[in-house]
Amino acid sequence: MPVILGPNRYGKAETRLVRVVRDGGVHHIKDVNVSSALSGDMEDVHLTGGNAAVLPTDTQKNTAFAFAGKFGVGQIEDFALLLARHYVDSQPTIHHARVEIEEYSWRRIPVSGDRQHSFVRDGQEVRTCIVHHDRDGRSTVVSGLRDLVVLNSTGSEFHGYIEDEYTTLQPTADRILATAVSAQWRHSGVSSSSSSSFGESYTEVRRCLLEAFAETHSLSLQQTLYAMGERVLTTREEVCEIRFAMPNKHHFLVDLAPFGLGNDNEVYYAADRPYGLIEGAVLRDDAPDAAFAWE
Structure with missing residues (x-):
């Protein structure tokens, strides 16, 4: 052989x-x-x-x-x-x-x-x-960030999902949404002689990510992911594609009833694992192909 x-x-x-x-x-x-x-x-x-x-x-x-x-x-x-x-x-x-x-x-x-x-x-x-x-x-440039930790203390829901015999998660109309954003975005039109203001681009992309996270009333972390990517692509013309990996940093409401106390969405247990991991890409429909850009 x-x-x-x-x-x-x-x-x-x-x-x-x-x-x-x-x-x-x-x-x-x-x-x-x-x-x-x-x-x-x-x-x-x-x-x-x-x-x-x-x-x-x-x-x-x-x-x-x-x-x-x-x-x-x-x-x-x-x-x-x-x-x-x-x-x-x-x-x-x-x-x-x-x-x-x-x-x-x-x-x-x-x-x-x-x-x-x-x-x-x-x-x-x-x-x-x-x-x-x-x-x-040919040159390609993928900028990015990781461990951008963000949290909304309200303005997030999660319900209407599949329920089967193994489902114990309760639907909620008010939860903490927290994640550590890892994002990579590809620049379009980078040639051997081009020069770009990568510093300004990074600052503005990061601003878009934070603003979209804060301003989106979230029904799922996937919805928030897409809103963040959409904000970048509609604001920054030099970016043609952005990819995310966003762990759901779960915060579970603590049952204080055994202590004779109520808990009106005030006391949470922050669990580090296991965690949901949401990944996805948002791109322009005319984004140029660059197969090796992410490897």
């Missing part, structure tokens, strides 16, 4: 990189996690162990550090595009590069005087991006 080599890639995962910009006594922090993966003429390294086509993963790590020193780290999408295009354009054996970056936000601690170099981590939310660039000059 013949055996052949299938799709493959290799790279350096999770290069932790911190860039400090010193503007006199005022400092700025860029804290990122960079992962790169390359593919191309890699038959020999798999079949014979010949490494002539391989750009070492250690070199990929060093390139990330060197580019941070040479060019700085602005918007993570721009930095990822810079790296991906470099790997493909500088190495004939590399036909495709994937660069993924996570960014961790720091907020300056306000102090008097000129000591503007102290920071505190700004919550658990993480900004993300995935960039692809190939030998044909």
Whole structure:
């Protein structure tokens, strides 16, 4: 039975990189996690162990550090595009590069005087991006975020669902709706020479997500997911598709009757698992195809 080599890639995962910009006594922090993966003429390294086509993963790590020193780290999408295009354009054996970056936000601690170099981590939310660039000059950019924790203390219902012999969940017309949003959105029209304001785009997409979550009277988390995606696509023309993973962070009303107390939707048990997981995509009907954008 013949055996052949299938799709493959290799790279350096999770290069932790911190860039400090010193503007006199005022400092700025860029804290990122960079992962790169390359593919191309890699038959020999798999079949014979010949490494002539391989750009070492250690070199990929060093390139990330060197580019941070040479060019700085602005918007993570721009930095990822810079790296991906470099790997493909500088190495004939590399036909495709994937660069993924996570960014961790720091907020300056306000102090008097000129000591503007102290920071505190700004919550658990993480900004993300995935960039692809190939030998044909095609680039795709998927921006995103994860662990954006949001909660509505009312304005959410859940009823009218299928009930069978195993159903114990009671319908409700007033519940807490909470989730930790993971969202990824694909930019349209990214070419090898294009430049976009990814920072402004990220801020505005995040605003759309929060506003839609807050303003939607929800009959299901799925309905809220769609409303959030619809708000982004009708507001931000640079986005052609957005995908979500949203766990339902359940809050169950506690029965206080054994203690002689009522509970008018005031005391809840916050359960961490098991949890419902809602996933879905919202896209323009004319969204350009980009099969590898999400991988």
